[in-house]
Amino acid sequence: MQPTSSRSKFIAGVAKLLGGNMAVVVVQALQFVLLARVLGVDQFGEIAAANALSAVLIPLSGLGMGNVMLMEVSRDHAAGRLWAGNALALTYLSGVLLVAGGTIAAFYIYKMGVSLWVVAGVLSVELLLSRTVTLAAQYFSALEDFRRSAMATLSVALARLGATAALFSGLVPRTSSVWVLISIVFSAFLAAAYVFKLIRHSGGLSVNIDSIAKRARMGVAFASGIGAKAVYTDADKIMLAHFASAGALGAYASAYRLTTMAFMPVRALLDASAARFFRAGEGGMGGAVALSLKLLRVSVPYGVFVGGSMYLFAPLVPHILGHSFATAPEVLRILCLLPFIQSVHYVLSDALTGAGLQGLRTKIQLLVVVAYIVAGYLAIPAYGWRGAAVVCISAESLLAVMIALAVCWEHRRDQLERDHNR
Template identity: 35%
Template sequence: MNFQHPLIKNTIWMMGGFSARTVLQALYFLLIARSLGASEYGAFVAVTALVAILAPFASWGSGNLLIKHVARRREAFSTYWGAALAMMSISGSLLTLLVLGVYRLFLPATLPLLLVLAVAVADLIFARFADVSSQAFQAVEKLSRTAQIQALLSVIRLVAAALLFVAPITASALTWSTLYLLTTVITALVALFWVRRELGWGKLDPRPLRSELREGFHFALSLGSQSVYNDIDKTMLSRFVGLEAAGIYAAAYRIVDAAFSPVRALLFAAYARFFKSGQIGVRGSLQWAVKLVPWTAAYGLLTAAGLWLVAPLMSLVFGESFRETGTTLQWLAPLILLKALHYFAADTLTGAGLQSARSRIQLGVAALNICLNLWLLPGFGWLGAAWASLASDGVLVVALWSTVLVIAKEEADAQASAIV
């Protein structure tokens, strides 16, 4: 194996970064869970889940457009970097105001305004700056820095969680949200400093993105839809079932997300290559995807089985208020395999310039997920949320791969006709 090959080298960096982040997240999640309990943790998660749906629109796909242009033409960096920062500053501020105006329609009335404000500012403004900094290094395939930015946030949050656990302060969702905001601000400032020092800067002007607002919207819509079918169930659980149920379900989902980290590392490392190979169409990006899918599918299958086996131990780790987390995790474990399958089909479409097709499918699945949760949550609680998640991700696998294969066949038929 050639460890100097860019994909292998970048994947190792991202796996190292995600592994470190996973361990650190597990530690600070354990501290938070034991400090807050299921109910207060559920309150915090309900807010973050709601904000996560709007977060992609704070960047309007500008980070993805940055990767696309820089992966194809390195000298475009300063133009699209400055445009991305300007777009995020404007959109993030407006969306923060929107959240403050509508959150009572979706969340329990008992949640304090300051909790919502802290999470909104953290995730709609400063987290977006940290993310686009990661994407800047991803665009030039310098994923060592991308990995370091990912890990840095977890290091700082672990320190904050330890402070919450040992300090003589009130451990509540509001207290943790304040620390959450502070850690996000520090990470964003460090990440921006690294970009300026190593890659350069650019004029803060959103106008270079004007001609690509539609494509940027599709990127945002895709990520927003993804947030819906990944996170809206937690917000809906808090509203229709209770904060404790939301906390229990969110804890299990967090474990699944952590177990998915190696696949996510490969996705990060391979993302820019999808744009390069996709310049000739879906067939090009599909050739890249099929080299990677067998490995990730095997990992997904084995890891899902492993999670199912260790799930009964979860209540011993997180405390008595999370006693149902183990059963929840057993139901959610197959998501590892389903996600390992559908993400590569989705990036195949994106790399070939078919983000709109990806967005439409994901939007449809988001709508399906909401309908399933409305139907299942009142009668089945977190179990209904788990069933809705499994159904939604299963539909994604079928819809995305079917679309990829149909378009690839159409391209092949068109080329054959042109030759004749």
């Protein structure tokens, strides 16, 4: 009865998290459409440039300690007080430095084509304030408290929708700078609320330097892997902001954002399964692979269906976002392959992580990053957003193939070792 009860509890939890993430998709879609229509393609491109830079820097905020917290608390719930405190402390220590460094970097990368105030504001929201709420979501996910985890994720989306609604109402100037200012205010209140929730739920927060040092290498491995992923998903936007116009970036970023929102249900499924991957992987690759195969039966058909739907309905995008996004449908018809490709490598990558092979996963991602950056600098200056789209699809495909080969190799090796020890 125990396994059945545990499985039923997990399925119910996943349903809650999926429901919460579908609500996030709806809120994000509404916020995305309203912001695009209010700002237009040029100012939306300015926000996209700042977001792309923040996405590349986010993995460095906390140096992977949020993922260490997820792993430690999923295995020992009593460790929540220590690891939540460690994660928050490192997030704010590193986040402040990253906001300052990122703003200075933007001055040289964007050559004053993007407001430094917008960049600094977006970095503050993403690397500090929203990151705090994300840590809370990871904490509750480690406890398999999917309702609270989903609510934390939804609250971030609602804060951004609130800032966008303020612009849409016409009560404040409709500029990217004003949107950033309102976002900071809303996100600050939200971050404070979730710090209080963490303190109350864990019984207080503590910080231990020795425990941080002990897990520092693992944290850096997590951060490097996530950072590599951020580079091959967002560096194209940074390059476009440097080599092309804000309008071209706005159209490209809007199409990419649609693929990201469409993939949210699979991300929710993987978030719900993160703790289980760590537990399944304690016994080696066999358990992690078995779990990943179950998830692939859901993720792959979904990726094919969503990608096909985006290709068919791509011409509707300018009617929804506004006529300044006229080139977005062509971008979307290239990027519609992403949901299928990502449905494979996200699931298999989590199998490697769950089995304690985060280092291997990170090495593969870093190799893809190198190929991605080289290809991007060759293609994007010459071919603009078309070059960015092709490079994006190629890099994600390369990653999927390499991750799949690594999983097969490690699973085979694990089986041989088990047979030898019998």
